[in-house]
Amino acid sequence: MIFISILTLIVAKALPLIHISTIHFTRVSAIIFIFSGVLTFNTFYIQSIGSGLGIYSGLFQINIINQTMEIFIYFIGSLILIAWPLILNNNTNIVPTFAPVNNHTLINTNILPTLVSVSSVSPVSSVSSVAAVLQQKTQNNYISVNISNKENTQYSTDYSLIVLFSTLGSSLLISSYDLISMYLSIELQSFGLYVLSTLYRDSESSTNAGLKYFLLGGLSSCLILLGSGLIYSYTGITNFESLYHLISVSELNYIIQGLSLGLIIILIGFLFKISAAPLHNWSPDVYDETxxxxxxxxxxxxxxxxxxxxxxxxxxxxxxxxLTPLLNSGTTNGYQDYSNLGDTFSRITLYEKEISQSLMSPLNIIVVPSANIISILKNLFLISSILSLIIGTVVGLAQTRIKRLFAYSTISHIGFILLALAINTEQSIDSLLFYIIQYTITNLNVFLILLALSYHLTSLVPESVKDIRYITELKGQFFINPILSLSFSICLFSMAGIPPLIGFFSKQFVLYSALESGYYFISIIAIIVSVISASYYLKIIKVLHLVPTMQAQAESFAGTIVDHTTSEYKATENLVVNTTADIIVPINLSNNLNYKQSIADTSYASRYAGKINLTNFHSFLISSLTLSIVFFIFKPSIILNSTQLLSLSLFNS
Known part of the structure; x- marks a missing residue:
């Protein structure tokens, strides 16, 4: 469905007689997601889907878990698309006029009404106070210049197609059952993300993030391809089911060793892509600059x-x-004790029995080569889980930029997910699926609220688009936007694991499954880092509820004007003129190369002139997600029963 829709939208865009506006492109893409989810729901009527059903000559396999999560992905994708910011172009050109503030400073009178709104005093004194704040910030003279936009640029409608391509790759990756389909799916997903990272092509920071993401993502893709090549060179097969059977019956150690090496390299590439520690260094930079x-x-x-x-x-x-009961049957002197397996070996061929007996030690201990693969996978996930928990918490304490802080928070959450994945029991898989749902809901709501708060800052300077970058920019937002700030605080409390919010139960289920399986040390580490991570969530809540002073408001407004600059300017003897938007630039920094590079960080702001509105659906989505986080305890059976059934279907298939 998505593939056919992509082809249809490409043809519609290519036809010169058909013009589809941005808002229609976005809405059509959201409807495609919803309709695809409805079609996917029909697969549940297939009786054999419980044990898995191979399609396209074994390249893909569908079962209850991947189809359910595919519907979940479509639903979340439609919500994000509908909440995408819409810019209404302002086609009127502004004629710059200037008024003297003192003997050294001019200020643009076109932004005078906005300046007046900062203070309740008269316009002239308000302009003077803001100019004074600007001079105190760098102890230099500032000049405000307004040059009308050369062109009225709007968001490209191409991003909807890119989102559809990326989501198609995600849905195919979930159902992949072959090394070839796995690699093609991960690349289809990744290339869409690379392009989305450079959505604002005139922004130096966005371009930098996209380039960094492309290079490091390409490295991880190379690792996945290298691991796939090693597995094929040692085994000659690419289908997952054939590889599973080969692991269970192979007695040749060199085949198991080559297969284990290839599998480890593939998993390292995937851990790189989900920014699990110690392969996480790219994510804070990319998240902050996009x-x-x-x-x-x-x-x-x-x-x-x-x-x-x-x-x-x-x-x-x-x-x-x-092999799962084999691993849980106990150990003797560091080896697995298989002496009490009973009928387990009845499923192994007679030839394999002889091979196994030949490997018996004097203690009647059988060493199965495939058990090494299982221990390698478990240890790899556990090591990455511990490092993600520690690094995501400790390094996050030192962050002052809010999206970098949320990047390290994501790394910490990945640690909990990998812990549940490494345990691999029915209870841990149940907690894993529930954690994914909780993580998605909370993160979606946090960033939607952050986007909504940025709309308020944009309204102060209506000729620009501004993302919130620093935690200090949220100062006093509770007194300006109390409902949004309260919802933001609830989400942060949930991410910190404060009861009775949904985030508390997700961590509790993972820790309970870890304790039940005997992972006491890593459970203690997870509890400690959860307590520590609560401090940087509380830091954001504290900033939200600080009482803003008039001086702080003026400085915040002045900083908004200074930040919305571009690298396209020309220096004269006493004046730095921006050619695309309103800027305030210190005269003596006009030839400073570091300053020239720093002012290019938000160049997209002046390009996309217009007015951004918080839509009714955006508000409704924030309120609905917040209520689901708060009132989960009153009706938990909807999600918990679903995840439990999914985990049981995985182990009973």
């Missing part, structure tokens, strides 16, 4: 698809021919 609406997509969509693929691989390998 637009907020793109950051929502980066933190949710690719992670769901990759985690579900890892769940499929981990569960299938752990359940090969009864």
């Amino acid at each position: 637009p907020t609406i793109v950051t929502i997509w980066l933190t949710i969509m690719p992670k769901i698809a990759i985690i579900l693929l890892l769940l499929e691989i981990q569960s299938q390998i752990m359940s090969i021919d009864g």
Whole structure:
């Protein structure tokens, strides 16, 4: 459905007689997601889907879990698209006029009404006070210049197609059952994300983020391709089911060693893409420099698809021919004790019995080569989980930029998810699926609220688009936007794991499954880092509820004007003129190369002139997600029963 819709939209865009506006493109894409989810729901009527159903010559396999999560992805994707910011172009050109503030400073009178709104005093004194604040910030003279926009640029409608391409890759990746389809799906998903990262082409920071994401994402893709090549060179097969059977019956150690090496490299590539520690260094930079609406997509969509693929691989390998009970049967002197297996070996061929007996030690201990793969997978996930929990918490304490802080928060959440994935019991898989749902809902609501708060800052300077970058920019927002600030605080409390919010129960279920399986040390670490991570969430809440002073308001407004600059300017003897928008630039910094580079960070702001509105659906979405976070305790059975049934279907298939 999505593929046919993509082709249709491409043809519609190519026809010169058909003009589809941005808002229609977005709404059509959201409807495509909803309709695709409805069509996917029809697969539940297939009786054989419980045990898995291979399609397209075994390249893909559909089962209850991947189809359910595919519907979830479509639903979340439609919500993000509908909440995408819409810019109404302002086609009127502004004629610059200037008024003297003192002997050294001019200020644009076109922004005088906005300046007056900062203070309740007279216009002249208000302008003077703001100019004084500007001079105190750098102790230099500032000049405000307004040059009308050369062109009225709007958001490109192409991003809807890019979102559809990326989501198509995610849905295919969830159902992948072959090394070839797995690699093609992950690349289809990743290339869409690379383009989305550079959505604002005139922004130096957005271009930098896209380039960094492309290079490091290409490196992780190379690792996945290298691991796939190693597996094929040692085994000669690419289908997952054939590989699972080969692991269960192979007695040749060199085949198992080559397959294990290739599998480890593939998993490292996937851990790189979900920014799990110690492969996380790219994510804070990319999340911070991309637009907020793109950051929502980066933190949710690719992670769901990759985690579900890892769940499929981990569960299938752990359940090969009864190897899961073998691992849990106890150890003797560091070896697995298989002496009490009874009928378990009845599923193994007679030839394999002889091979196993030849490997017996004097202690009647059988060493099965495939058990090494299972222990390698488990240890790899556990090590990455511990590092993600520690690094995501400790490094996050030092962050002052809000999206970098949420990037490290995401790394910490990935640690909990990998812990549940490594345990691989029915209870842990149940907690894993519930954690994914909770993480998606909370992160979506956090960034939607952050986007809504940025609309308020944009309304102060209506000729620009401004993302909130620093935590201090949220100062006093509770007294300006109390409902949004209260919803933001609730989401942060949930991410910190404060009861009785939904985030508390997700962490509780993961920790309970870890304790039940005997992982006491990592459970203690997870509890400690959860307490520590609550401090940087509380720091944001504290800033939200600080009482803003008149001086702080003036400085915030002045900083808004200074930040919305571009690198396209020309220096004269006493004047720095911006050619695209209103700026205030210190004269003596006009030849400073570092300043020239720093003012290019938000160049998209002046390009996309217009007015951004918080739509009714955006408000409704924020309120609905907040209520689901708060009132989960009163009706938890809807989500918990669903995740429990999904986990049971995985182990009983």
